[in-house]
């Protein structure tokens with residue numbers, strides 16, 4: 001077992017609406033739809049990030065500090081991932097020939113990204129790699145937040161303040177919020193609507 005603390009960017013890509021999608025639709029076909037979407041996300045993110053694992057409706061990845069040049073480079077990757085996700089979702093919806101509820105509900109799904117900078121230990125146990133540490137816990141807690149409640153957004157990107165500061169990024173284009181988590185305290189968050197970014201890309 002190897003243990004070494006490293007610094008870098010932790011990235012969580014999470015499909016919104018997954019729980020109700022699975023609960024309200026035929027599980028067999030819902031599974032096919034979600035798998036195809038997750039494959040698309042992994043393929044795109046994997047170009048720059050190291051994929052750690054699938055977590056149900058989410059993909060967890062990281063990239064060591066220094067391998068990402070800027071916030072713009074990260075946003076470009078997320079934009080490209082979001083675009084290909086939306087395109088594949090649209091294609092699946094438009095070409096679906098079966099009348100099942102899962103295919104009809106594809107437009108209710110969306111994609112959100114969480115990016116945090118911090119420390120982690122890459123742990124290798126019996127050939128299985130995982131990431132450990134408080135910052136790893138934090139990025140997973142961030143998936144439970146007040147963004148949709150306060151903005152109505154379902155597809156968005158959320159950076160922590162610590163992350164933008166480390167990237168020396170301009171915070172002005174983001175909406176600033178804060179989340180509080182038990183044992184982890186107050187976390188400054190900076191969000192952008194992926195729908196707006198997507199509209200901008202399509203023009």
Ligand SMILES: [Zn+2]
Pocket residue numbers: 029096098099100101102103104
């Ligand atoms: Zn179907």
